[in-house]
Amino acid sequence: MGGAFNTSTPIYIQLGDRINHQIIRGELLPGDKLPSVREMAVQAGVNPNTVQRTYRELERMEIVESRRGQGTFVTENEDILVKLREQLKEMHISHFVGDMKMMGYTENEMINGLRHYLDVNREEDGLS
Amino acid sequence: MISLENVSKRYLNKMAIKEINFGLEPGHIIGLIGANGSGKSTTLKLIAGLIRPTKGKVLVNGRASNRFNCRDISYLSELDVYYSFFTVEETVKFYASQYKDFNTKKAQEILTFMNLDPKQKVKHLSKGNRGRLKIVLTLAREAPVILMDEPLSGLDPMVRDSIVKGLISFIDLEHQTVLITTHEIKEIEQLLDTVAVIKDGQILDIQNVEDIRFRENLSIVEWMTKLYQ
Structure with missing residues (x-):
């Protein structure tokens, strides 16, 4: 998940868009595990707090769900x-x-x- | 955990810092940006306890800042301060002997990440690799506060990139707070939670970076330029 972000709009939103696009393209399937916050931060070259915020936002939209101690997963609700x-x-x-x-x-x-x-x-x- | 209350610093007849007030939130990466001579390094040195305020109070974990702060603070100087006759490995060992919170295993991981040869003498390192070594020694400490004075300055884009990636990989934001001064804002703006702009010894503004992007649709460089005008 490389490529530069547009630095004049919030990065947590842009990262969320990237993940949504991956889900729609089928690169991420229902039930797939997302990278851990730190892995994603390193991959995307952003602050781990930003990734946390993206995951929280996607969770609020019910696109992903976090399972205690296991990580964050794409929803299986089609x-x-x-x-x-x-x-x-x-x-x-x-x-x-x-x-x-x-x-x-x-x-x-x-x-x-x-x-x-x-x-x-x-x-x-x-x-x- | 760190707060500056009405802090001023005078060097002979020059006011370097004029009555600044700010606090740092734990678990954040904070960028302190501003022109040359605006007071960035002085602010860092005040927090590190390397210099004393002329007026006001610098508090670290509720206690007045002094030279013993180095127990809680990992400070990266903008100068090269290592023994040039040591090898990289010996420098790591020396640091491990000086700081209780130095994690030698982590140091080795970061050395590998940065592609540094442990057997090489410090005086034979290129400037870029000296910059990388400084990062290794600073991040290998499990100190609650990390202060970095111009970690990217004068280094080529590849080195800057490896340093930024190293920061993301090896800082533990659940237990650490980081304050970075820099001119290379573009390189680190994706890394920051908060940014403080300093001019002529005064803090012009402190903001959450995502708020700046959201409310004003500006990048950090554009925002700083606007404030400086």
Whole structure:
């Protein structure tokens, strides 16, 4: 989990986003153990207190659960993970739509533009 | 655990520190940042008990700070203070003989982590490796307070990176509090809990770093620049 953080937004939130993305991509599966606070701090190059805060926040969102003396685990409650996946999708779409609206694009232009982009990039990325 | 109350320090006719007040929270990594000559090293030396305040009180664990503070405080000087005729190994042994809380096993772990050769003479070490050795000796002590004066200054990016990683790996924040002075803010800003800005011997502000990012959307460098203007 390398790569630099944006230093002008809270790091505990960015680290939480990274973990959420890993869960959605399936790199972390339900029931998987997260690295210990110290391991994660070393991997990410951040303060252990920051990692603690990220884990606490993810626990509050019920995405992970901590088991006494064992560590922190990705929830096995699939409903929550499905919800997380939906939430992130909606969030990114709303950013995109917000930006496009601000620049004055119409709904049709957005949809057609998106469709066109996906068509063009399909072969290169092997998307289907 | 550490507090400075109305502390001033005068060197002959120059005021280095002017009536500063602050306390350090245990279990945190605190960065003390500011320009050259702003009073960073003086503040550290006051806490370490290496110099006495002209006015005010420096309290460590409720007791007035004095030379015996070195029992509770692991202090990394910005100067090179080691015997150059010792090998790395001998330097570690010497330190182990001086401090009760020195953990030789931990020292060996950090030596390995830093890729230092125990047989090499201190006078033959490169500047980067001298910087790494200082980190080994400072972090191998299980002292409740660690003070580091410019641990990254004048070192290349690879050495700075290994030092930052070493700090994360070997500091035990459940039992230790760390105060670091530095110019290399970018390198350590992901490491800090709290940052204090000092200018002309006065503390301009102390803030939680995540709060600065959250409330003001600023990096530490940007925030400090704003305060300094």
